[in-house]
Amino acid sequence: MLAYTIYLSFAGALLMALLPKDKPALARWLALGVAVSGLALAVGGFVDGMGQGRVVLVDLAWVPSMGIHFLLAADGISRVLVLLTGLAAVAGVLFSWNIELRTNQFFAFFLALIGGVYGVFLSFDLFLLFVFYEIAIVPKYFLIAIWGSTRREYAAMKLALYSFVGSAMVLIGLLASYAVSGGHSTGLVALGHAHLPVGFQMAMFPLVFTGFAILAGMWPFHTWAPTGHVAAPTAASMLLAGVVMKLGAYGCLRVAISLFPHGLDPWGFSFIGIGSWRDVFAVLAVVGIVYGALVALAQSDFKFVIGYSSVSHMGFVMLGLVTLNQIGVTGAVMQMFSHGVIAGLLFAIVGRIVYERTHTRQLGELETMHLGKRLPFAAWAFVIAGMASMGLPGFSGFVAELQVLVGAWIAKPWWTIAAGLGIVIGVAYTWRALQKAFFSDAPPVLHAHEEGFAAMTWPEVTGVALLAGVSLFVGLYPRILLDTIEPAVKALLAGGGQ
Amino acid sequence: MNYADLFRVTLPETALEVAALLVLLVDLGLLRKAALKTRLAASVLVGVMGCGVAFWTLGFQGSGGLSTGTLNLLASGGLVQVAQSAVLVLTALTLLLLVGSTFTRHAGEYVAVVLMAAAGGLIVAAAQDLLVIFTGLELLSLGLYVLTAFAKGSGRSAEAAMKYYLFGGVSAAFLLFGFSYLYGLTGSTNLQQIVTAVDGSPASPLLYVALVMVAAGLGFKVAAVPFHLWAPDAYEGAPAPAAAFIASVSKVASFALLISVGTAAVHVTGQAGFASPWSLILLVSAVASMILGNLAALAQVNVRRLLAYSAIAHAGYMILGLVYFSRTPASAAAILYYVLTYGLTTIGAFGAVAVVEQATGSSNLDAFLGLHRRNPLLASVLLILFLSLAGIPPLVGFWAKFNLFAAVLSVNSGALPLGLVALAIAMSAVSLYYYLQVLKRAWVLPPVDSTPIQAHPVVLAVLVVIALAVVILGCFPAILGGWIGGFVQ
Numbered sequence: 001m002l003a004y005t006i007y008l009s010f011a012g013a014l015l016m017a018l019l020p021k022d023k024p025a026l027a028r029w030l031a032l033g034v035a036v037s038g039l040a041l042a043v044g045g046f047v048d049g050m051g052q053g054r055v056v057l058v059d060l061a062w063v064p065s066m067g068i069h070f071l072l073a074a075d076g077i078s079r080v081l082v083l084l085t086g087l088a089a090v091a092g093v094l095f096s097w098n099i100e101l102r103t104n105q106f107f108a109f110f111l112a113l114i115g116g117v118y119g120v121f122l123s124f125d126l127f128l129l130f131v132f133y134e135i136a137i138v139p140k141y142f143l144i145a146i147w148g149s150t151r152r153e154y155a156a157m158k159l160a161l162y163s164f165v166g167s168a169m170v171l172i173g174l175l176a177s178y179a180v181s182g183g184h185s186t187g188l189v190a191l192g193h194a195h196l197p198v199g200f201q202m203a204m205f206p207l208v209f210t211g212f213a214i215l216a217g218m219w220p221f222h223t224w225a226p227t228g229h230v231a232a233p234t235a236a237s238m239l240l241a242g243v244v245m246k247l248g249a250y251g252c253l254r255v256a257i258s259l260f261p262h263g264l265d266p267w268g269f270s271f272i273g274i275g276s277w278r279d280v281f282a283v284l285a286v287v288g289i290v291y292g293a294l295v296a297l298a299q300s301d302f303k304f305v306i307g308y309s310s311v312s313h314m315g316f317v318m319l320g321l322v323t324l325n326q327i328g329v330t331g332a333v334m335q336m337f338s339h340g341v342i343a344g345l346l347f348a349i350v351g352r353i354v355y356e357r358t359h360t361r362q363l364g365e366l367e368t369m370h371l372g373k374r375l376p377f378a379a380w381a382f383v384i385a386g387m388a389s390m391g392l393p394g395f396s397g398f399v400a401e402l403q404v405l406v407g408a409w410i411a412k413p414w415w416t417i418a419a420g421l422g423i424v425i426g427v428a429y430t431w432r433a434l435q436k437a438f439f440s441d442a443p444p445v446l447h448a449h450e451e452g453f454a455a456m457t458w459p460e461v462t463g464v465a466l467l468a469g470v471s472l473f474v475g476l477y478p479r480i481l482l483d484t485i486e487p488a489v490k491a492l493l494a495g496g497g498q
Numbered sequence: 499m500n501y502a503d504l505f506r507v508t509l510p511e512t513a514l515e516v517a518a519l520l521v522l523l524v525d526l527g528l529l530r531k532a533a534l535k536t537r538l539a540a541s542v543l544v545g546v547m548g549c550g551v552a553f554w555t556l557g558f559q560g561s562g563g564l565s566t567g568t569l570n571l572l573a574s575g576g577l578v579q580v581a582q583s584a585v586l587v588l589t590a591l592t593l594l595l596l597v598g599s600t601f602t603r604h605a606g607e608y609v610a611v612v613l614m615a616a617a618g619g620l621i622v623a624a625a626q627d628l629l630v631i632f633t634g635l636e637l638l639s640l641g642l643y644v645l646t647a648f649a650k651g652s653g654r655s656a657e658a659a660m661k662y663y664l665f666g667g668v669s670a671a672f673l674l675f676g677f678s679y680l681y682g683l684t685g686s687t688n689l690q691q692i693v694t695a696v697d698g699s700p701a702s703p704l705l706y707v708a709l710v711m712v713a714a715g716l717g718f719k720v721a722a723v724p725f726h727l728w729a730p731d732a733y734e735g736a737p738a739p740a741a742a743f744i745a746s747v748s749k750v751a752s753f754a755l756l757i758s759v760g761t762a763a764v765h766v767t768g769q770a771g772f773a774s775p776w777s778l779i780l781l782v783s784a785v786a787s788m789i790l791g792n793l794a795a796l797a798q799v800n801v802r803r804l805l806a807y808s809a810i811a812h813a814g815y816m817i818l819g820l821v822y823f824s825r826t827p828a829s830a831a832a833i834l835y836y837v838l839t840y841g842l843t844t845i846g847a848f849g850a851v852a853v854v855e856q857a858t859g860s861s862n863l864d865a866f867l868g869l870h871r872r873n874p875l876l877a878s879v880l881l882i883l884f885l886s887l888a889g890i891p892p893l894v895g896f897w898a899k900f901n902l903f904a905a906v907l908s909v910n911s912g913a914l915p916l917g918l919v920a921l922a923i924a925m926s927a928v929s930l931y932y933y934l935q936v937l938k939r940a941w942v943l944p945p946v947d948s949t950p951i952q953a954h955p956v957v958l959a960v961l962v963v964i965a966l967a968v969v970i971l972g973c974f975p976a977i978l979g980g981w982i983g984g985f986v987q
Contacts, residue, residue, distance in 0.1 A: 017878075063976045065983060066904065105870075127900075131891040138890055141934065145942040153938065161931060168927040172920045175900070179907035 002045035002082055002122060003057040003072045005038045006132075009089075009115030016108035024103035028093070031107035035093045038114065039086035042079075049079045050484060053491060057122065067185035071125040076488030077333050080481055081121045081243075081250060084340045087470060088242040089114045092235035094463035095348045098356065099147065099233070106147055110235060113139035117243050121250060126174050127186040129255070130167070133247060137163045140228075140236065140244065147233040155224075155231030159240075162214055162224040169211030170251065173204045177259060191259055192495070198262045205263020206277050209256035213281070215248030217314045219288030226295075226307035234351035237303075241310045241343035246336045249317045253329070257321060258492055264324065282322045282408075282415055289315035289422035296429040302354070302361040305433045306346045309389065312422055313339045313397075319419055320404035328407020329489045330482065331400050337481060338388075338396035338471065345385040345467040353378045353460055354437070357453040363436040372438040377456050379438040381464045386430040388471045391423055395475035399482075507564040507574050507624075510552040510582060511617040517548020518613040525606025538605040542593050545609040549590040549616070556582055563626070569688045570626040573758070577830050580985050581623040581754035584838045588746045588845060589616040591960060595739040595849045598954030600856070601649040602737070608648055612743060615641025619751035626758060628677045628687040635673070635719065635755075639666050642748060645740035646732055658735025665718065665728040673715025679708035689762040693773075701775045713779045716759075719752035720813045721806075723786035733806035734861075738852030741802065745809055745848065746841030753816060753837040757830045760823040781821045785921065787814030792925045795932045801851050802861045804932055805844065808887060811929060812840050815922050819902045822909040827986040832905035835982055836898040839886075839971065843895060846883045846964035849957060850876055857951040866936055868945020876953060877940045879965040886968045888933040889926045894972035899926065901979070 012034035019027050049055060054075040062070040074082070092110065099106050112135070119132030137160060145156035178186055181194035196204075210221070217225040225245070229237045257264070264278040274280055292312030299305045313335070320332025355361055358369060372379045388395035391402075401423065408415040474481055505512075521544045529537050561575030593612060602608055618637030625631040643666060647659030681687055683705060684695035696705060717725035733741050763773045791811030798804040819833045851861050853876060858865040870877040886893035903919045953961075971978050 063979065065976070065979060066901075131896075134891050134896070138885060142941060145938060153942065156942075157931070157934065157938075160934060161927070164927045164930045165924075168923045171900075171923050172916075175903050175907055175919060175923075176911065176916055178904060179911040183904070183908050 001041055001048060001057075002074050002079070005041045005045075005082060005086065005118040006072070006115055006122065008034060008038055008041070009111045009118060013108045013111035013115060016104045016111060019104040021102070021104060024100060027104040027107050028097060031111060032090070032093045034111060035086075035089040035114070038118070039090050042082045042086035045074065046079045046083050046484070049074060049076070053487065054124075056124075062125075062128070066183070067187075067190075068127045069125045069185075069187060070128060071187060072122045072128075073124040074122055075491070076484040076486070077250070077253070077492070078121045080333060080337055080485055081246060082118060084246065084337050085114065085117050085121065085243050087466065088239055088340060088344055091344050091348065091463045091467050092238050092242075094459040094466075095238065095352045096233070096235040097457065097459040098352075099235075101147065106143070106233075109139040109142050110239075113143070113239060113244075117239075117247060120247050124188050125186050126177070126188055126191060126255065126259075129188070129251075130170060130174055133170070133251065134167050136244065136247065137167065140240070143236040144228060144232045147236070148231040149233070150231050151227065152231040155227040159224045159228040162221070166211045166214035166221075166248070169207050169214075170255070173208035173211065173255075176200075176204060188254070188259065196260065198265070201260040201262040202265070202267075202277075205256055205260040206280075208260065209252050209263070209277070209281065212248045212251030212256060213318065215245060216252060216318060217245050217248070217288070217311050218281075218318050219284055219291055219311065219315070222288065222292070222311045222314075225311055226304055229307035229310065229347070230301065230303045234348060237347040237351055238344040241306075241347060242340040245310065245314055246317075246340055249314065249321065249332070249336055252318070253321050253332070253492070257324075258495070261495055264322070278322050278324065282319060282412070285315045285318035285322065286415055286418045286422075287315075288312065288318065289419050290425065293422045293425035293429060297425060297432065300363055302350045302363055302366065302433060302437055303347070305363075305429060306343065306350055309346070309426065309429065310339070310343050312426060313343070313389070315422065316401055316404045316419065319408055319415060323404070323407035323411040323415075324493065325407050325410050326486070326490060326493065327403050328411065329493060330485050331403025331405075331407055333485045333489065334396070334478070334481060335400035335404060338400040338474065341467050341471045341474075342385060342388045342395075342397055345381070345464065345471070346389060348460075348463055348467070349378055349382050349385060353381070353456070353464075363433065366437045367440040367442045368444055370440070370444055374453055375438075377461070377464075381468065382434060382438060384468050384472075386434050388468075388475070390427045390430050393475070394472065396471045396478070398475060399478040503562070503564050507559050507572050509555040509558055510586070511620050513552035513555050514548055514613045514617040514620070517544060517551070518610040518617075520544050520548070521606050521609045521613065525609075534603055534605065538597060538599075541605040541609040542596050545593045545613055546590045548613055549586045549593070552620075553583060553586045556586075563624070569686075570690065571630050572621070572624040573626050574624060576985050577757065577827060577834060577982070578624045578754065580834055580838075580982050581750060581757075582620050584750045584834070584841065585616060585619045585623060585747055588750060588841050589613070589619075589743070591842070591845050591964070592739050592743040592746065594960045595742060595845070595852065595957055597956040599737065599739060599852070601652070601655075604648075608645070611641050611644050611648075615645065615743070616747060619747050622751040623754035625755065626689050626762075628680065628689070628692075631755060632670075632674060632677065634751075635715075636670065638748060638751060639670065639719075642666075642740075642744055645743060646736040648740055649737045652735070654735035655737065656735075658731045662728045662732045669715050669718035669725060672711045676708045676711025676715060679704060679711065683708065689759060690765070693762045693765070706775050709775050709779055713776075713783065716752065716756060717783055720749060720756070720817070721810050722783045722813045722817055723790045723810060724783075726787070726791075726810045729810060730803045730806040733809070734800055734802045738848050738855065742845045742848035745805070745844045749809070749813070750837050750841050753833060756817075756820055757833055760820050761830060764823050764825050777821050777823075780817050781918075784814050784817035784821055785918070787811060787817060788922055788925045789814075792928045795929065798932070800862050801866070801936055802848075804936070805847055805851070808929065808932070809844065811925065812836075812887075815899065815902060815926075816840075818918055818922055819906055821918075822906045822915050824905065824909045828908065829905045831979075831982050831986060832902045835978060836902050839894045839898045839968075839978070842964055843883050843886050843968055846879065846961055846968070847887065849961050849964070850880045850883065853951065853953040853957060853961075858947075863935060863939055864946070866939040867943050868948055869940035869951070871945050871948050873951040873953065875958065875962070876951065879961045880940055881937055882965045882968055884933040884937055886972065888930045890930075892969070892972045894968045894975070894978075897972055897975040901975070
């Protein structure tokens with residue numbers, strides 16, 4: 001069932017490309033139909049898969065002479081992330097309801113991106129995974145370059161090149177592992193069982209991990225993220241932060257960590273307390289958490305605050321991954337889901353609900369508009385999203401970050417202490433943005449075009465309700481995801497159980 | 499040698515030459531008074547049919563080739579047949595691009611020269627003997643010089659042809675000089691025997707000199723650094739269908755020749771003697787081509803020059819495949835796969851550029867502004883072809899690269915080949931930037947002039963077919979791979 005999410009999205013993209021240009025409403029409703037059906041399939045697959053391990057969905061010989069298979073499968077991690085993608089797709093379409101420029105093309109690129117993302121999460125053949133991973137690059141470029149704002153061409157090109165460099169590093173790893181394992185198969189399970197030499201794993205792990213981590217926004221390779229998020233149209237920001245960054249993190253886990261487990265072994269010497277690639281990436285993750293939070297604290301552009309907060313939150317995912325223990329990795333996957341939902345919600349509020357009415361994102365200007373009174377819905381939605389983002393109990397972020405911190409404590413206590421600092425700063429920047437944008441008591445200034453803000457539209461309300469509802473539901477009843485994630489993580493960490 | 503064999507093995511070449519004469523007869527004889535449009539259409543039709551007949555006769559060649567005594571002159575069957583098929587198909591496609599063009603009134607002559615050059619390409623692809631190689635190369639090259647100069651009204655075309663001709667003449671001289679050394683060293687003009695003669699002994703300085711000169715001659719044909727200087731000018735100045743022919747058919751034939759050399763070289767011990775100096779020379783050229791081609795392409799403002807530098811870069815990747823050449827046909831098949839799909843894509847790219855050029859009078863980047871509004875179908879074709887050149891899956895360019903690099907690493911997965919493959923992949927990441935420069939103008943930036951661009955229906959149909967082929971072959975790589983593989987057994 002899950003495999004149809006991919007086919008459906010690509011078919012939708014093709015259909016959009018062929019639609020007549022002058023029927024934007026038709027394009028919107030069709031896109032919504034495709035996205036909702038994708039979500040329905042994802043939910044169906046999730047419910048079906050409860051209590052099951054890895055299930056092979058499709059296995060066809062794609063290039064028999066090279067042992068490449070069109071192999072789609074799903075385990076708990078995939079199912080959760082596919083669910084996230086479905087949510088992000090529906091919310092993305094809802095918050096793109098006002099796109100008037102080249103509407104059908106917008107949704108064509110949008111659905112192609114979604115299709116690629118579904119594909120990555122469901123591929124269990126490294127070659128296939130890579131193909132889907134690269135398919136996702138091009139639509140991102142056009143979404144930002146055509147429909148974006150602030151320095152969009154620069155941001156789009158930067159994002160495309162960063163992604164392509166990252167995927168080039170992954171491709172080198174793919175080719176090398178394929179050759180070294182004897183050139184029989186590119187299946188993840190087969191490569192995982194190929195007993196790649198330890199020295200080779202040590203060399204390939206940092207390459208492949210970094211290649212994927214670029215897309216996950218790991219410091220210091222994160223610089224595409226804030227500029228890209230800010231320049232992108234709302235739906236694309238939501239997808240970038242919501243699911244595309246997760247592609248990177250997912251690749252780190254599914255490919256780098258599980259194919260090259262010995263890459264994380266100690267080097268045998270240590271330098272200022274760093275004795276393995278695991279330590280290196282943990283330090284980078286922690287730096288990302290704190291640095292992203294500090295920079296977010298200093299931004300004057302509302303969207304940049306959210307952009308840098310994504311870097312900080314993705315740091316938790318990366319930290320969780322390198323803890324290599326059950327609770328830490330589970331927390332990382334949980335954080336992928338949670339951040340996907342929350343970041344989507346934040347970008348929707350900032351980029352769509354507020355910006356489309358005020359035409360500014362400068363906190364200094366928003367301060368004088370008293371949006372708390374004039375846009376109460378946006379204000380309360382942001383309060384909810386902000387609380388979720390800060391990691392308050394009752395929201396999904398709390399469950400996720402707590403597990404990551406516990407996992408980090410088990411691995412090395414100082415990681416937790418440093419990352420905890422990031423949470424504290426996180427409260428500060430969210431609070432600052434909330435106060436400045438919505439509840440400021442600065443004297444009101446009349447702006448030219450702001451007589452009355454347009455009322456909330458139904459897509460906006462539905463989108464906010466969907467995302468906030470999911471975050472709250474998962475926060476109150478985390479077992480619904482954890483029961484699916486935990487066995488998959490256990491199998492993955494045990495090795496070979498891919 | 500008996501003449502029955504000669505006739506059988508050179509059937510396709512004969513078919514092309516007969517077609518060339520027929521074209522002249524039709525165009526200069528029967529249709530002398532007709533309008534240019536009719537003459538163009540008739541000439542192209544005869545030319546394409548000639549390619550079709552030649553393609554059909556490929557099946558009658560058998561696999562024995564042509565030899566005198568123990569000397570093999572021309573090979574046939576196997577991968578040679580793959581290369582020859584590709585030459586014929588690509589020639590037919592470049593001929594179809596001619597429909598609707600206005601650069602010449604001499605339709606018959608143009609098509610005849612194309613067919614003769616293609617016959618040269620067929621010989622080059624099959625040649626196993628230095629003299630035959632040289633004859634084939636000259637037949638091919640002379641045709642290309644004429645084609646480059648064919649736009650008589652354009653100074654650029656004349657200039658490009660002159661540069662191409664001078665470079666070509668000098669490199670042919672080098673090649674011949676190198677061949678004479680090889681003959682002097684080994685006493686034979688047959689590739690296989692030359693390789694056998696120097697096998698096992700450490701490479702002498704004279705052999706290096708000879709091979710460097712041969713590499714200069716062949717490097718010129720495939721536009722590999724440092725013998726690439728003609729390419730940007732010729733690609734820019736030549737009429738578009740001619741440029742497409744140079745970039746595709748001539749490339750396929752020349753790489754088929756390099757594959758023949760490589761195949762001969764690995765059939766003996768492999769490392770000492772011939773193979774090691776030859777690989778070294780190729781290695782230097784491959785690295786230089788990949789780096790220089792990609793970096794120079796970044797700075798181009800003319801799309802044709804951009805395609806020329808990208809062609810240099812692609813030649814670099816393919817030469818890398820020749821450096822680590824396997825004893826099994828895997829490497830040869832991978833290189834052929836690459837050059838074949840690259841040729842196909844490039845023809846499409848040049849066709850699209852030609853349409854824009856005809857409408858706007860320029861092939862600069864800015865001529866593509868707002869193409870998605872001016873001709874959405876053409877813009878979509880351009881999107882697919884350029885992304886394929888950049889190596890984005892699921893298009894065929896990606897698969898070709900993957901296949902080629904996998905072949906390299908399957909020969910040797912040591913640190914050096916891995917590093918070279920890493921360099922090639924890193925360089926193809928660079929290439930995305932300049933391909934996106936074109937696509938950005940076609941899809942993102944607003945048009946300066948938004949009048950629709952009309953393409954001739956035949957040209958548009960060819961471009962759409964090529965784009966579809968790029969998508970389908972990319973999604974199902976086993977189709978073409980299996981077809982090529984079928985010739986190896």
